[in-house]
Amino acid sequence: MSFLPTKLTRRLFPGHKRSAVCGKGGSGKTALVGLLAKYILGHEKKRLLLIDADPTMNLSMVLGVKPEKTVNDIRERIIREARSAGRSEKENLARSLDYMLFEALIETDRFSFLVMGRPESLGCYCPVNDFLRSGIETLAENYDIVIIDGEAGVEQISRQVMKSVDIPIIVSDISNRGLQTATLIKDVIQSHHKIFKYTRMGLVLNRVRGQEKELEQYILKTGLEVFGFIPEDPDVTRFDLYARPLLELPEDSPAYQAVSRIWVELNAEHFPGPMRLPSAPGLFP
Numbered sequence: 286m287s288f289l290p291t292k293l294t295r296r297l298f299p300g301h302k303r304s305a306v307c308g309k310g311g312s313g314k315t316a317l318v319g320l321l322a323k324y325i326l327g328h329e330k331k332r333l334l335l336i337d338a339d340p341t342m343n344l345s346m347v348l349g350v351k352p353e354k355t356v357n358d359i360r361e362r363i364i365r366e367a368r369s370a371g372r373s374e375k376e377n378l379a380r381s382l383d384y385m386l387f388e389a390l391i392e393t394d395r396f397s398f399l400v401m402g403r404p405e406s407l408g409c410y411c412p413v414n415d416f417l418r419s420g421i422e423t424l425a426e427n428y429d430i431v432i433i434d435g436e437a438g439v440e441q442i443s444r445q446v447m448k449s450v451d452i453p454i455i456v457s458d459i460s461n462r463g464l465q466t467a468t469l470i471k472d473v474i475q476s477h478h479k480i481f482k483y484t485r486m487g488l489v490l491n492r493v494r495g496q497e498k499e500l501e502q503y504i505l506k507t508g509l510e511v512f513g514f515i516p517e518d519p520d521v522t523r524f525d526l527y528a529r530p531l532l533e534l535p536e537d538s539p540a541y542q543a544v545s546r547i548w549v550e551l552n553a554e555h556f557p558g559p560m561r562l563p564s565a566p567g568l569f570p
């Protein structure tokens with residue numbers, strides 16, 4: 286429990302509200318976002334915005350919410366309309382952008398949800414992306430916590446969703462490729478520190494089945510702080526098979542319990558020092 290009043294801790298340790306989950310394909314990013322959402326909704330009275338920034342768009346199933354429009358639908362519409370628009374029409378279009386963004390925002394009584402969608406147009410359209418990104422950043426200001434389900438890299442999040450996040454969470458399964466991808470993501474984030482401006486970055490190991498000891502040296506090689514471990518959980522497998530939202534996962538499910546601990550640790554604002562992975566043996570009991 287924090288011994289400092291919330292307002293004071295916010296001022297002392299600002300930020301800590303935008304997380305982006307990245308990692309190798311299939312490592313468990315979407316499952317982690319779903320379980321983090323479950324914990325936050327059950328334990329914290331905070332306004333939560335979830336953003337599905339992965340073109341495969343799986344988060345909606347995990348949350349049990351079906352999006353009708355994506356940010357990409359809006360991008361396509363702007364591009365289409367801008368092509369035939371004169372100067373003043375273009376200005377009007379730019380002004381109505383925030384409003385258009387609301388059309389893609391799903392608001393449930395518990396959380397809000399924005400799906401980026403799958404870009405279909407070729408080409409960069411940087412001005413449109415910049416417009417949309419700043420619209421999303423403004424929208425995000427209305428929330429206490431924003432969690433982004435990303436794809437493998439963070440570049441797309443930074444370009445299209447929001448320039449910087451406070452806590453990049455890199456997920457890996459217990460595989461060398463997963464850990465290598467995690468290291469690459471970390472390197473990109475670190476080499477663009479001025480852009481990403483994170484306060485804390487760390488690794489979550491997912492689908493752990495007791496091989497931690499063997500993998501210790503590889504985990505250390507990533508150079509990442511370890512945020513925590515999530516065990517292989519048959520409940521998660523079952524929920525996925527039956528397309529049931531992870532928000533309904535039983536409270537005593539091992540994966541949910543582990544994710545709850547990770548979130549609590551991450552938000553121990555009065556003790557913000559990173560949990561560095563000790564080099565001493567005995568880390569993994």
Ligand SMILES: Nc1ncnc2c1ncn2[C@@H]1O[C@H](COP(=O)(O)OP(=O)(O)OP(=O)(O)O)[C@@H](O)[C@H]1O
Binds near residue numbers: 314
């Ligand atoms: N701890 C776990 N225990 C059991 N199954 C899990 C666990 N975590 C994830 N899974 C399963 O692994 C598969 C991949 O998980 P998930 O979709 O969350 O990964 P992802 O990184 O988001 O994938 P993608 O890159 O395709 O978006 C899913 O079938 C999910 O149910």
Ligand SMILES: [Mg+2]
Binds near residue numbers: 316341343344434
């Ligand atoms: Mg996913």
